[in-house]
Amino acid sequence: MKQAIGVIDSGVGGLTVASELMRQLPKEQLIYLGDTLHCPYGSRPEEEIKRFTWNMVHFLMEKDIKLLVIACNTATAYTLNDLQQKLDIPVIGVIQPGARAAINATKNKRIGIIGTEATIRSSAYTKALHMINADISVISESCPLFVPMVEKGVLSGTEAFQTVNESLQSMKDCTDIDTLVLGCTHYPLIKDVIGEVMGEHVQLISSSEETARETSAILELQDLLNKDDTFLEHQFYTTGELNIFQKLTNNIFSHHLDCLSKIRMDKVSI
Amino acid sequence: MKQAIGVIDSGVGGLTVASELMRQLPKEQLIYLGDTLHCPYGSRPEEEIKRFTWNMVHFLMEKDIKLLVIACNTATAYTLNDLQQKLDIPVIGVIQPGARAAINATKNKRIGIIGTEATIRSSAYTKALHMINADISVISESCPLFVPMVEKGVLSGTEAFQTVNESLQSMKDCTDIDTLVLGCTHYPLIKDVIGEVMGEHVQLISSSEETARETSAILELQDLLNKDDTFLEHQFYTTGELNIFQKLTNNIFSHHLDCLSKIRMDKVSI
Numbered sequence: 001m002k003q004a005i006g007v008i009d010s011g012v013g014g015l016t017v018a019s020e021l022m023r024q025l026p027k028e029q030l031i032y033l034g035d036t037l038h039c040p041y042g043s044r045p046e047e048e049i050k051r052f053t054w055n056m057v058h059f060l061m062e063k064d065i066k067l068l069v070i071a072c073n074t075a076t077a078y079t080l081n082d083l084q085q086k087l088d089i090p091v092i093g094v095i096q097p098g099a100r101a102a103i104n105a106t107k108n109k110r111i112g113i114i115g116t117e118a119t120i121r122s123s124a125y126t127k128a129l130h131m132i133n134a135d136i137s138v139i140s141e142s143c144p145l146f147v148p149m150v151e152k153g154v155l156s157g158t159e160a161f162q163t164v165n166e167s168l169q170s171m172k173d174c175t176d177i178d179t180l181v182l183g184c185t186h187y188p189l190i191k192d193v194i195g196e197v198m199g200e201h202v203q204l205i206s207s208s209e210e211t212a213r214e215t216s217a218i219l220e221l222q223d224l225l226n227k228d229d230t231f232l233e234h235q236f237y238t239t240g241e242l243n244i245f246q247k248l249t250n251n252i253f254s255h256h257l258d259c260l261s262k263i264r265m266d267k268v269s270i
Numbered sequence: 271m272k273q274a275i276g277v278i279d280s281g282v283g284g285l286t287v288a289s290e291l292m293r294q295l296p297k298e299q300l301i302y303l304g305d306t307l308h309c310p311y312g313s314r315p316e317e318e319i320k321r322f323t324w325n326m327v328h329f330l331m332e333k334d335i336k337l338l339v340i341a342c343n344t345a346t347a348y349t350l351n352d353l354q355q356k357l358d359i360p361v362i363g364v365i366q367p368g369a370r371a372a373i374n375a376t377k378n379k380r381i382g383i384i385g386t387e388a389t390i391r392s393s394a395y396t397k398a399l400h401m402i403n404a405d406i407s408v409i410s411e412s413c414p415l416f417v418p419m420v421e422k423g424v425l426s427g428t429e430a431f432q433t434v435n436e437s438l439q440s441m442k443d444c445t446d447i448d449t450l451v452l453g454c455t456h457y458p459l460i461k462d463v464i465g466e467v468m469g470e471h472v473q474l475i476s477s478s479e480e481t482a483r484e485t486s487a488i489l490e491l492q493d494l495l496n497k498d499d500t501f502l503e504h505q506f507y508t509t510g511e512l513n514i515f516q517k518l519t520n521n522i523f524s525h526h527l528d529c530l531s532k533i534r535m536d537k538v539s540i
Contacts, residue, residue, distance in 0.1 A: 209374065213370055
């Protein structure tokens with residue numbers, strides 16, 4: 001199946017998922033749309049999150065994608081079920097793969113979740129974890145300062161450490177979790193700082209890697225893998241300013257990939 | 271969906287997959303069938319492997335299972351495509367999850383595969399790896415002595431070390447793999463010995479954990495998870511001697527699980 005995998009995100013955080021998809025599925029073409037104009041979604045009301053997400057979906061469905069990845073925890077929390085019911089292609093969110101990886105990783109069955117206010121308010125992680133195992137203790141905390149900090153490009157150093165340390169104080173001191181889910185696709189970009197704050201005994205789960213692996217599994221099971229060797233250029237679209245998107249894209253991909261030159265990047269209205 | 275997950279294996283090796291399924295999906299009921307009478311499959315001709323596997327499938331389909339896991343690499347290599355085409359429930363093998371995990375783990379794109387003679391002869395792992403990434407170098411080696419050793423209960427000590435060391439000599443000395451797939455469900459039971467022989471720089475991939483995780487993902491995506499809290503007893507069937515099966519089951523589950531008392535075990539003819 002030569003059709004592309006569609007990836008939507010509220011901005012640039014989902015590029016961590018795109019990066020993993022490229023690494024684990026190098027023969028697949030991606031079409032990515034980041035709604036940077038409306039980012040962050042995490043502090044918006046439910047109605048807006050749904051409307052903006054559906055706008056992105058309509059844009060990508062016109063490109064005849066074969067599978068949709070919602071690479072944004074907030075959008076997953078509020079639209080996954082609806083999209084799975086209404087679209088006739090497989091739809092994969094980032095919450096369920098992260099929840100499964102956390103269940104796989106925890107030994108003491110105490111799992112922490114950090115995310116945006118909207119993601120934490122939705123209890124989507126707690127529901128996903130308890131649907132599989134009702135014995136898991138879940139401790140959630142929203143970290144509203146992380147996304148603006150990452151979007152500013154502050155990924156390490158004193159400012160990053162202080163912000164993370166203050167936000168995670170109670171998670172660190174008042175719980176005995178052994179696993180922490182980075183429930184927002186921006187957070188893998190400050191994973192080192194979060195790890196430094198939480199300590200070595202807490203395993204950090206990034207949904208990006210897990211989501212890419214599940215995408216690979218679903219493509220194979222449904223016989224949707226690209227069997228052709230002709231490489232098709234990835235396409236990246238943003239609703240916001242192209243230069244800011246480009247800068248953050250460079251930040252993310254320079255660590256993982258050297259195929260940025262193969263990327264087409266456009267600004268669009270949706 | 272209260273129906274059970276069916277698991278088939280040529281013998282007891284698949285219990286490592288069953289054990290992981292129980293850990294990662296504690297609300298799901300398993301019905302396991304191990305064809306210990308005809309074990310090992312790994313040195314048998316293709317026709318026999320297919321016939322024995324289909325006999326197991328017929329037995330489990332009568333139990334109205336909702337998903338089938340082929341927890342045997344040899345049976346996966348020779349029957350997965352056929353079963354996926356002919357059964358109207360999802361069918362998951364152990365080769366593809368292992369291949370995906372190896373692609374995720376490798377840094378130098380050099381992956382070793384060890385398995386039975388039949389699994390290695392089928393090139394199923396090489397095909398699965400190259401379908402996703404044609405740039406991967408695959409080095410395969412059959413280890414015909416491992417299954418009989420494990421079935422005898424020799425899982426550690428001098429005899430185990432010497433057998434493993436001799437079998438993996440060329441894999442260890444003549445390749446620069448950074449990832450080794452344990453391409454037989456018996457091998458996780460001697461994972462420590464294999465790790466000691468290969469050294470810390472080689473990551474060992476066990477399909478059991480990966481297969482359970484993918485099963486969890488497929489159940490959720492296809493809305494097949496058990497949402498009921500009533501626990502249903504697992505059922506274990508063997509075509510061979512019950513006492514040998516029981517002994518090896520104790521060996522495997524004592525490390526992972528304490529729910530053996532909840533298991534019903536029967537000898538059957540298929």
